[in-house]
Amino acid sequence: MTLRRSFMKWGLGLAAGAATRSFAQAPATKYAPMFPVEKDAQLRLLRWSGFIKADEEAWNANSKKFQEATGVAVSVEYITWEDVRPKAAMAANLGTGPDLVMGWYDDPHIYPQRLVDVSDVAEDLGKRLGWYDVARSYGYSKQLKHWIGVPIGGTVQALNYRISWMKEAGFDKFPDSIDGLIKLSRALKGKGHPMGFALGHAVGDGNAWTHWWLWAHGGKAVEADDKTIAINKQETWTALDNVRELYAQMVPGVASWLDPNNNRAFLAGEVSITNNGISIYAAAKKDFPQIAQDMDHANFPVGPVGKPTELAVFSQAFIFKYSRFPNAAKEYLRFMLSPEQAEPWVDAMNGYVTPALKKYRDLPVWTRDPKTTPFRDGIARMLPNSYAGSPGQHAAAALADFVVLDMFADATVNGLTSKDAAKRAEGRLRRIYR
Amino acid sequence: MAAGRLSLALDRGAWFGPALVVPAAALLGLLLAYPLGLGVWLGFQDAKIGAPGTFIGLENYQYLLDDPVFRLTALNTALYTVVTVALKLALGLGLALVLNQRFAGVRFWRSVLLLPYVVPTVLSAFAWWWIFDPQFSFISWALVKLGLIRHNIDFLGDSWLARGSLMVANIWRGTPFFTIGYLAGLQSIPTDVYEAAQIDGARALRVFREITWPLLMPLTVILTTFSAIFTFTDFQLVWTITRGGPANATHLFVTLAYQRAIVGGAMSEGAAIAAVTLPALGLLAYAALRAIRERA
Numbered sequence: 001m002t003l004r005r006s007f008m009k010w011g012l013g014l015a016a017g018a019a020t021r022s023f024a025q026a027p028a029t030k031y032a033p034m035f036p037v038e039k040d041a042q043l044r045l046l047r048w049s050g051f052i053k054a055d056e057e058a059w060n061a062n063s064k065k066f067q068e069a070t071g072v073a074v075s076v077e078y079i080t081w082e083d084v085r086p087k088a089a090m091a092a093n094l095g096t097g098p099d100l101v102m103g104w105y106d107d108p109h110i111y112p113q114r115l116v117d118v119s120d121v122a123e124d125l126g127k128r129l130g131w132y133d134v135a136r137s138y139g140y141s142k143q144l145k146h147w148i149g150v151p152i153g154g155t156v157q158a159l160n161y162r163i164s165w166m167k168e169a170g171f172d173k174f175p176d177s178i179d180g181l182i183k184l185s186r187a188l189k190g191k192g193h194p195m196g197f198a199l200g201h202a203v204g205d206g207n208a209w210t211h212w213w214l215w216a217h218g219g220k221a222v223e224a225d226d227k228t229i230a231i232n233k234q235e236t237w238t239a240l241d242n243v244r245e246l247y248a249q250m251v252p253g254v255a256s257w258l259d260p261n262n263n264r265a266f267l268a269g270e271v272s273i274t275n276n277g278i279s280i281y282a283a284a285k286k287d288f289p290q291i292a293q294d295m296d297h298a299n300f301p302v303g304p305v306g307k308p309t310e311l312a313v314f315s316q317a318f319i320f321k322y323s324r325f326p327n328a329a330k331e332y333l334r335f336m337l338s339p340e341q342a343e344p345w346v347d348a349m350n351g352y353v354t355p356a357l358k359k360y361r362d363l364p365v366w367t368r369d370p371k372t373t374p375f376r377d378g379i380a381r382m383l384p385n386s387y388a389g390s391p392g393q394h395a396a397a398a399l400a401d402f403v404v405l406d407m408f409a410d411a412t413v414n415g416l417t418s419k420d421a422a423k424r425a426e427g428r429l430r431r432i433y434r
Numbered sequence: 435m436a437a438g439r440l441s442l443a444l445d446r447g448a449w450f451g452p453a454l455v456v457p458a459a460a461l462l463g464l465l466l467a468y469p470l471g472l473g474v475w476l477g478f479q480d481a482k483i484g485a486p487g488t489f490i491g492l493e494n495y496q497y498l499l500d501d502p503v504f505r506l507t508a509l510n511t512a513l514y515t516v517v518t519v520a521l522k523l524a525l526g527l528g529l530a531l532v533l534n535q536r537f538a539g540v541r542f543w544r545s546v547l548l549l550p551y552v553v554p555t556v557l558s559a560f561a562w563w564w565i566f567d568p569q570f571s572f573i574s575w576a577l578v579k580l581g582l583i584r585h586n587i588d589f590l591g592d593s594w595l596a597r598g599s600l601m602v603a604n605i606w607r608g609t610p611f612f613t614i615g616y617l618a619g620l621q622s623i624p625t626d627v628y629e630a631a632q633i634d635g636a637r638a639l640r641v642f643r644e645i646t647w648p649l650l651m652p653l654t655v656i657l658t659t660f661s662a663i664f665t666f667t668d669f670q671l672v673w674t675i676t677r678g679g680p681a682n683a684t685h686l687f688v689t690l691a692y693q694r695a696i697v698g699g700a701m702s703e704g705a706a707i708a709a710v711t712l713p714a715l716g717l718l719a720y721a722a723l724r725a726i727r728e729r730a
Contacts, residue, residue, distance in 0.1 A: 086696045089483040110699055111484030200590070201677035253568020255680040256590030265569045393482050393699055400698030402679075406503075409681035413591065424502060431497060432700075 031069035033331045034124060041328035042073045046087060047102035048315065049078035051155065051279060051352040058348035062341040069335070072328045081313075082203060091320060099323035100333070105138070105385050106396035108149035108318040112141045115148045116319040116326045121334045122147035125357060129339070135356035137384045138316050138391055150333045151356035154312030156378025157208045158297040160266055160280050161273045165193045174298035178216055178242070181273075181301045185249035188272045195273035196250050196265055198257035199409045201402055204313055205259050207385070209275045209300075210408045211311040214239050215383055216303025221398055221429055226389040229433060231407070232419075232426040238304075240411040240418035247412040255413040267291060275300070278351040278375055297374040299381060308381035312354070351375045397432045477706035483699035494706035504707065507685040510597065511711075514686060515665045518604045522661055523654070525605065526612020531642075533613065534620045544617070551610035559674035562603040566590050566675065590676055593683035600684055603671050608664065612657055619653040620646070652725055659722035663715060687711045 045063075050056040056078060063074040077098065079087065084103050091097030092111040101107070108115055122139055125131070131139070135151035159181075161174060169187035185195045198206040214220070217239035223230050247254075251271050253261075262274040267288055274280075284292035300310050319329040335341060337357065346355055347365045351372040356379055366376035386395030398404070403425050410421035443449045477494055481487030498504040533544050550558065565571055566589035574586035589599045623646065631641050669688045672678060678685035678693060685693075687707055695704020 082697075089696075089699065092484045110482070114484060199680065201679040251569070252585060253588050253591050255588065255592070256566075256568055256596065256676065258677060258679075261568070264567075268569065270569050393485070397694070397698040397700050401694060406681050409679070414593070414681050428501070428503070431501070 031335070033070060034120070034334055035327040035331045037070050037072060037328045037331050038325045041071075041325035043075070043100065043323075043325060043328055043332055044098040045074055045076045045100050045102070045332075046084065046091075046098035047076060047078060047317075048081035048084050048104075050349075051277070052282065052349065054348040054350065055345070055352065058345040059336075062336055062345060063332075065341065066332055066335050070328070070331060072325070072332065074332060095320075095322045097320070099325060100317055100319045100329045102152055102315055102317045103149075104313060104315055105399065106391040106393070108139075108316060109141060109143075109390070109392040110396055112144050112148045114321055116321055116323070116330070117144075117146045117148070118150050118319060118330060118333070119147040121150055121330045124334060125150070125337055129337075129360070130358035132356055132358060132379045134314070134379060134382050134384055135316075137386075138314055138356075142390055143392075149316035149318045150337065152315040152317055152337070153353045153355040153357075154314040154379055154382065155204070155277045155352060156312040156354045156375045156382075157205070157275050157277055157310065158299055158374040158378065159273055159301075160276050160295055160297055162193070162269075162291075162294055163296050164294050165191065165272045169193075174296070175301055176298075177301050178213075178303040182242075182245050182249070185246060185273065189249045193272035194249055194251040195246075196254045196257070196262055196271040197246075197275055198259070198262055199247075199254045199405070199413055200256045200258050200261070201405070202257055202259045202261070204277070205262055205275055206257070206405045207399060207402070208311045208313070210405045211383075211385065211387075212300050212309055213243055213303070213408070214404055215309035215311075215387060216300075216305060217242065218303075218305045220388045221404065221425075222386075222389040222394075222433060224388045224390075226386075226392070226394065227433060229426055229429045230388070231429055232422045236407075236422045236425075237418040240408070240421055243408060244412055255409065266295075278372065281371060282350065282352075296371050299374045299377060310378055310382040311385060312378045312382045314356075314379075314382070314384070315353070316356075354379050394433045398429060401428060401432070403428050403432070473705050474709050474712070476702050477709040479702045481701045481705075483696075483701055487702050490702075494703050495710075498703075498706060498710070503682050503685070504690070506682055507687060507690045507707075508710075510684060511666065511686045513597065514601060514604070514668070515662055518601050518608065518665050519658060519662050521601075521605050522608045522612050523658060525609045526657075527616050527650075529609065529613045530616035530620055531646075533617055547613055548610050550607050551614075555607065555670040556674060558607060559603070559671050562599075562606075562671070563675045566599045591680055593680065596676055596680060596684050600671060600675060603675065604665060604668060607671070608661055611661055611664075615653060615657045616650065619650050623649050652728060655725035656722055659718045659725065662718050663722075666711060666715060666718075 050059070060076065063076060067073050081104065084101065085107060088101045088103050088107055089110065091101070092114045131151065139147050139149040139151045141148045159174070165188060166174065166184065169184060169191050171184050171187070175181050175184050188195060197209045200206060214236065218235035219233065219239045220230050222228065251265065262271065262276060263280050263283065265271045266274050266276070266280050267283060269291070281292060281295065281297070284295060299308065302308055317333050319326055323329055336345075339359070342355065342357075342360060343363060346353070346360055346363055351365060354375055361376055366373055384391055385399050386392065389395060407421045407425040410416040410424060411418055416424070444453060476487070478489055478491060479487030480490045480493070529547060533540060533547065565573060568586060568588055568591055571586060571589060574583070577583045578586065588595060590596045627645055628641065631645060636644070667688050668686060669692065672684055672686055672689045673692070676684045678689050687710060691704040691707040694700045694707065
């Protein structure tokens with residue numbers, strides 16, 4: 001306790017006594033908090049566990065720095081990324097639990113009234129470091145007209161491909177159009193190297209590529225008014241007609257793929273192209289150096305709409321109103337996302353998570369290994385999962401229910417016509433958005 | 435003299451019995467009946483996670499009856515339960531009959547047989563997930579190597595194969611429940627009945643049909659009922675292996691309820707899906723209780 005109090009004094013800018021000075025690791029410059037941090041504050045953060053160990057190590061080190069700077073101890077609970085949503089929702093419902101959460105996608109928009117207004121943090125960070133457009137749509141509540149989440153970033157996906165096989169199929173560089181991708185896939189299959197995208201209930205990979213494909217053809221679940229269901233339209237039918245062509249080039253078995261399947265298949269040399277975060281490459285560098293050498297990444301090609309339409313798994317942090325230390329929590333987020341802390345953290349993650357702040361585009365992590373570079377731009381190239389509507393309960397339910405992904409599976413694996421598949425999705429969306 | 439009156443009251447059986455039941459009943463009420471009632475009540479509302487709902491009567495159920503995914507799930511659940519319970523019963527009984535014989539190592543085999551039931555379901559689910567993997571299934575690998583098939587079997591990608599594969603995993607896991615139950619049952623049948631039949635010259639099949647099977651009947655009802663309840667509410671196998679995919683071909687009521695209520699936030703709709711299981715479970719529980727009473 002004495003330790004924390006003495007740091008508190010220091011953090012609040014009071015005269016540093018002999019006791020404080022004896023803690024040698026204290027940073028040279030004093031940290032000036034933006035908010036009046038509550039006395040004796042301590043925080044509980046619930047967040048997704050790191051995709052690599054270095055993430056958690058860097059995050060914990062930064063949290064410790066925060067304690068040294070402000071006296072606020074932060075205990076971090078790491079859980080599997082898919083478990084954050086139900087746990088955070090429970091905390092929101094019960095009014096007790098962690099002070100702040102690093103959640104996913106629509107989370108803060110499901111219970112916006114229960115969250116602290118974080119406009120000051122978001123605007124401060126935005127002014128200094130610049131939010132991507134998509135970050136604003138995830139963090140800002142149109143309903144309450146203030147920020148309810150502080151965007152963190154996303155696990156960006158890219159197309160992973162085998163360089164030598166692509167060349168063998170007669171392509172010098174990876175195509176940047178959907179037509180080109182279909183042509184390449186056909187040529188690859190002809191050479192005995194089919195590609196594979198997940199069509200099972202793969203929360204990350206399956207949702208990512210099907211939404212990209214739908215949006216790339218101009219399709220969307222809902223209009224910007226969040227009311228008019230827009231799925232059963234020509235653009236969607238075209239997207240589904242087109243995807244059958246791609247599906248024909250895929251390796252058998254994609255219908256049941258969950259998130260880990262494509263990693264295994266790619267590393268075993270069973271597929272030539274798949275969509276994934278940087279984890280396949282990381283695993284290859286560790287255990288399959290010859291594959292790491294022969295693989296590269298490309299951003300998802302652009303479709304008929306003529307602009308990128310990607311979907312990354314997006315994370316943002318939010319603070320519950322029941323927290324006794326909202327100022328400490330806000331200060332913590334501001335501290336963690338400021339360059340002194342965020343830079344080493346992003347660096348340590350090696351491309352797993354792309355920050356929502358534009359400034360971090362310039363970090364060396366994105367160019368040190370050129371194969372990492374496509375992941376740098378994923379947040380700039382993405383649309384919110386709620387597109388063309390706004391994040392919220394409805395969009396969350398549609399994503400959780402695999403409405404778009406199942407529509408693609410219906411049109412390919414289940415052999416439904418494009419119109420029937422779209423009609424089925426429309427029925428479900430009508431219910432969700434009623 | 436309050437204490438005196440209390441002890442007087444407790445001396446009467448009509449008071450004492452119920453008084454003893456109160457703590458247990460309160461516990462059951464608080465931990466089981468109350469949440470159950472709350473769940474049913476939630477099914478008549480339009481609550482979302484983080485937003486309390488209003489009463490909307492049967493609207494959720496009306497919608498579900500029209501929802502192709504729900505109807506598919508109902509079919510899946512019925513099929514899954516009926517097929518696996520029937521096969522588990524047959525296999526379990528067969529194994530019990532074998533293990534009821536005397537042969538070398540019978541104790542060893544009896545304990546080995548329990549393993550599928552003892553291994554945590556999530557672990558065995560992962561093992562089955564690998565066994566059914568579209569790329570790396572050892573079954574496919576072996577059959578391809580033997581030249582019996584040319585391509586890997588798409589165990590979990592084809593709707594019917596996926597249902598069948600999950601059923602196999604469930605049967606593997608649930609058969610020991612029947613075996614152990616029947617083994618106990620077989621050993622409690624008095625040997626003199628069999629001896630009498632032998633003296634009369636009855637053949638094995640006839641002995642089974644006229645003695646063993648009728649005597650095992652009450653036990654069969656109990657085992658079947660409990661197994662049906664476990665199967666009906668099987669969550670882990672499905673959630674680990676397919677998540678209800680491909681295209682909802684393997685969703686059961688419980689997995690769909692979880693997906694919609696907890697992951698998707700549609701609490702009331704999920705509660706309604708879960709509540710649909712109650713009449714069937716209630717009927718099964720009633721059958722089990724009756725069978726137990728008749729046996730006692």
